[in-house]
Amino acid sequence: MSLGMVLLGVLAERPAHGYDLKRAHDDRFPSARRLAYGQVYATLARLERDALVELAETTRGAGPDRAVYAITDKGRAELLAWLDAVESPGPYPAEELVRKTITSLHLGADADGFLVHQRAAHLAAMRRLTLDRAEAPELGARLAIDHALAHLDADLRWLEETRDRVARETTGTGGRQVAERTGGDR
Numbered sequence: 001m002s003l004g005m006v007l008l009g010v011l012a013e014r015p016a017h018g019y020d021l022k023r024a025h026d027d028r029f030p031s032a033r034r035l036a037y038g039q040v041y042a043t044l045a046r047l048e049r050d051a052l053v054e055l056a057e058t059t060r061g062a063g064p065d066r067a068v069y070a071i072t073d074k075g076r077a078e079l080l081a082w083l084d085a086v087e088s089p090g091p092y093p094a095e096e097l098v099r100k101t102i103t104s105l106h107l108g109a110d111a112d113g114f115l116v117h118q119r120a121a122h123l124a125a126m127r128r129l130t131l132d133r134a135e136a137p138e139l140g141a142r143l144a145i146d147h148a149l150a151h152l153d154a155d156l157r158w159l160e161e162t163r164d165r166v167a168r169e170t171t172g173t174g175g176r177q178v179a180e181r182t183g184g185d186r
Helices: 003-013 018-028 037-049 073-084 096-107 111-135 139-169
Strands: 053-059 066-071
Touching: 003 018, 003 037, 003 053, 003 066, 003 073, 018 037, 018 066, 018 139, 037 053, 037 066, 066 073, 096 111, 096 139, 111 139
Parallel strands: none
Antiparallel strands: 053 066
16 A cells, blocks of 8 residues: 555545644554554655645644645646556465465474464454454444455465365374475475
């Protein structure tokens, strides 16, 4: 996801300052990592440099001055082009989960133990997200959580299928650890 495009999407609704942009992002994508203010302001600086946003006004309050940004016509055109572009579907062959499992297998490490612990972590994350979804005030936030849940569910199925496959296709104690390899795949 392009953070710049998401911020442009917020600014397309109304001019805003960095605090509002951070809050809007975090509210819209509750399953994502919270943005740091520095990340928001660095992105705004790039958007301003590229003439996609402009400084609309500076407001004074009790604290430091706040810069209010607005989307430009060029920014609106870039945003609409981004929204119209189709995303490339997977595959995702080398996510960290897959890397750890395959590395464990090659080293003869406890791949089964890793898969069991990872499954428990996925289930816990799914329970938390399900609770968050029930409390999410807006449709967009619920949709973002649904997306995260679908990915976790797919990972969970992969974890379970992989655990079964490793048990079937490996030799060694307990049938769940891979024997040391001396040659290529058999």
